[in-house]
Amino acid sequence: MEQVTIKESIYGDQRPALEQACAALSSHIAQIRAEMTEELGMDPVEHYLTRIKGEESMREKCVRKGLPVTTDSALNIIKDAIGVRVVCAFVDDVYEIRRRLKESGKYEFVTEKDYIRHAKPNGYRSYHIIIRISGRYYAEIQLRTISMDTWAALEHHLKYKKEVGGKTELIVQELKRCADELASTDLSMQTIRDMILEQQ
Ligand code: 0O2
16 A cells, blocks of 8 residues: 655644744734834735745755754744744835834844845845744844845846856946935935825
8 A cells, every 4th residue: 555654843832832933923014014104194004924934945944053953943043933924115214113122121142143234245135034023933024125036036036047148246246336326216215205204
C-alpha cells in the first residue's frame, strides 16, 4: 500500500496561536487606519498585507542562516514568522503609524531600522520594526510608501533574473538612481499634501 507522509509544520503546535496573534495585529492596524482616516479626512493607507511566513520559505531561511530547522528557530531566532507590510500614500503617514503602534503600549519594540532616513546602499527604503506580541511571538512590520513599495517589488523581481552581457553594475546604478528619484518625488508629494492641509 502506498504510504503518505505528512510533514509536520515547522511551527509545531503553535500555528493556531500564531495565526491568532497575526489576526490581532492586523485588526489593530485596521483600527489605526480607521482613526487616521477620520482625523485626516483621507485614508493614509494604500493597502496592507499580513502573512505567516510559508513553511518552505521558513525552512529555507533557517538553512540560509545556518540554523537547525526547528520550531525554536522559526519562532524565537528568526523574527519574521508574522509579517505585516503597510503601504502608505505619504512619508509622514509611515512615521505616524509607527508612533501610534509604539504609543499603544501593546507591543515590545525589539528593533527598528529606518531605511527611509538611512537608505540601503542599493536604494532600498522602508521602515522596519520587529515587535514581540504578548511576550511570545515576533512580528516584522514593514512600513513604506507606494513608491518605495513599487521599487522594492521591481528590485526583488530583477534580483532573481540572470543579467545578460555583464551589465550588472549598470543595472545596480540605474536602480539606485530610480530609488533616489522616487524618494525625491515622495518628498514633493508630501509638500503638496501639507499645502493642501494648510489651506483646509
Ligand atoms: P523575505 O523572503 O522577503 O522574508 P533578516 O534576514 O530578516 O534576519 P535583515 O536582512 O537584517 O535580517 O533584515 P532587514 O534588512 O530588516 O530585511 C528584512 C526584509 O526586508 C527582507 O526579508 C526583505 O523582505 C526586505 N528587504 C530588505 N532589504 C531589501 C532589498 O534590498 N530589496 C528588497 N526588495 N527587499 C529588501 P527577507 O527575509 O530577506 O526575505
